[in-house]
Amino acid sequence: MKIVCIGSGNVATHMAQAFKASGATVLQVWSKNQEHALALASKIEASAISDLTQIDASADLYLIVVKDDAIPEIAASLKSVRGLVLHTSGATDILALASIQNHGVLYPLQTFSKARPIDFAEVPLFLEANSESSMDLLRSVAAGISARIYEVDSEKRRILHLSAVFACNFVNQLYALSQDLLVHHGLEFGMLKPLIMETALKVQSAIPREVQTGPAVRGDEQTMNHHLALLGDMPELAEIYRTLSNSIKKTHS
């Protein structure tokens, strides 16, 4: 399996390394920025390129791992290849690759950081392809790097991407706001870390609504009013407190 990796960010880095570890050969890493291409390419014995016209036309697989709004330009430059061209975006329709003969989507539902290793075998991968033969190849390619594979259409993939905004981006913002609150009162975010871990661990085996705790689910108006008073000088946190407490009450009414 010969692969060209188009992109060199966090997702590209983790995905290209997973393919390399599975025994594939990464021929090239492309980035607009030659240094960025080189940083990844040097880790996986690939060539670094920064010119789309230099892309090797003989690869079996082309991974487009760039920002969503850069996908059309990349797709246009891959019109004539015969290998399977995949984008990896949750929010982008498969139709973005319609001008390419063999194409599909390989969406990893995970948050990737440069500094943190990821066990790719545990990353859920969502597959879509333009034909049965593309899907056959895509299935075997995906099975080489992950044990958690699902086939979904572009509409369902968009819902997954949206659900990740709630469960990752918004959750992380709540972590950031709780840090603001603690620091504002001379306390440390580290004090909350065991609670944050346990809250995430709990829903690995339990249904979230069934393990809800705190004043809103108890209907403890006195504590909620007290909390809102404590947030008197942080109106943004007070608004979020009201909105999410109401949501909890509604879920449990």
Next chain:
Amino acid sequence: MKIVCIGSGNVATHMAQAFKASGATVLQVWSKNQEHALALASKIEASAISDLTQIDASADLYLIVVKDDAIPEIAASLKSVRGLVLHTSGATDILALASIQNHGVLYPLQTFSKARPIDFAEVPLFLEANSESSMDLLRSVAAGISARIYEVDSEKRRILHLSAVFACNFVNQLYALSQDLLVHHGLEFGMLKPLIMETALKVQSAIPREVQTGPAVRGDEQTMNHHLALLGDMPELAEIYRTLSNSIKKTHS
């Protein structure tokens, strides 16, 4: 160290077991409900009682681990004891125990479930006491069950409790809402579990705002508008989407 545990819920169960494991003797477990008292007492070789007048006056430590609004009644029944009386509530002032000679607070900042074991040594404990001698005893008691000990006054403890609402209760509600969204579209919550774990793991070593991702921090209005359109038949989720996206934009502006 002879202890009386007043309460038999999740927190009482984990805390009493941690004390037992540290070598203390739990003399009695009290609950309004004799069966509940017995369920915990039988695990830790204690007597089960359901009458506050039967509380052993010779214990070194009395742990009040009941709902906040039940603390005054319990405190009233412990006025004459000489041992150290502690409540374990984040939201309750130490003054709730003012009528008792030796008193203090031992607040564990963690979410406890009956079904899940907890490594109590990792649970942050927040201490407050009415005198230096009470604090000396409280420090040694707390050090017997946890390695993470802090001394804070009632005001700071209330802030910690409030921050836990953001980082635990509200986070869990976001998990619940993302499950609603997935199920509404025929998808499974299990697909999000690796992302949920990684999001919590990431902030164990990184500062939350520095690892934020997603459309709001990128200022990607097109994706946000698309997401809001997808939430057209779920107005409550749309409101939360707007509120938290605005909060992320504000944090990063």
